Amino acid sequence: MKKQTTATRIATIGIMSALATGLMFLEFPIFPAVNFLKYDPSDILALLAGFIFGIPDAILVLIIKDLLFYILKSGDIVGILMNFAAGFFFIVPTILVYRIRKNRATEILGYVVGVLVTTGVMLVLNMIVVPFYWKIPFAEVVKFLPWIAAFNAIKFSIDSIVNALVRGRIEKIFE
Numbered sequence: 782m783k784k785q786t787t788a789t790r791i792a793t794i795g796i797m798s799a800l801a802t803g804l805m806f807l808e809f810p811i812f813p814a815v816n817f818l819k820y821d822p823s824d825i826l827a828l829l830a831g832f833i834f835g836i837p838d839a840i841l842v843l844i845i846k847d848l849l850f851y852i853l854k855s856g857d858i859v860g861i862l863m864n865f866a867a868g869f870f871f872i873v874p875t876i877l878v879y880r881i882r883k884n885r886a887t888e889i890l891g892y893v894v895g896v897l898v899t900t901g902v903m904l905v906l907n908m909i910v911v912p913f914y915w916k917i918p919f920a921e922v923v924k925f926l927p928w929i930a931a932f933n934a935i936k937f938s939i940d941s942i943v944n945a946l947v948r949g950r951i952e953k954i955f956e
């Protein structure tokens with residue numbers, strides 16, 4: 782991949798953040814039991830930015846789309862922070878593992894590690910946050926843990942598959 786000019790980079794990050802914000806509006810719950818967890822494909826744009834430009838730019842896309850979505854629609858700071866955390870703990874390990882060799886095998890291993898890391902971290906974060914958010918005892922939250930794990934595993938597996946399919950074509954644009 783050729784080195785990007787700063788102008789190309791900034792313009793692309795802007796476009797990706799805008800697209801990601803739009804995609805966030807498509808959010809929908811996967812499991813009725815945990816309908817506060819909503820799938821949206823916006824993290825794919827941040828992951829693409831991570832593959833093309835690097836981890837700081839992926840985080841920038843996450844911050845911009847979450848900030849815009851918070852202002853434009855959600856107004857729920859807890860949900861936005863959890864969305865950010867989930868994206869962060871998926872994208873950072875995925876890119877770090879991919880970088881070991883930058884081939885298809887490390888890419889796929891990256892997705893697997895990313896899905897496992899974010900599923901584990903989000904289980905812990907939900908155990909801490911949900912009792913306060915829903916004002917329910919910790920014992921109640923334990924019942925939701927399998928749903929929370931399944932939600933994150935499915936969400937980020939979908940993102941991985943879509944990213945694996947489109948990444949090559951998108952990166953060609955920047956060659």
Ligand code: RBF
Nearest residue numbers: 817818819855859860861863864867903911914
């Ligand atoms: N999003 C995730 O991708 N994974 C999570 O584990 C997760 N946990 C959440 C827990 C709570 C209490 C809330 C309010 C939101 C959570 N979210 C999570 C974010 C949610 O799916 C959605 O993206 C945001 O609420 C924005 O509408």
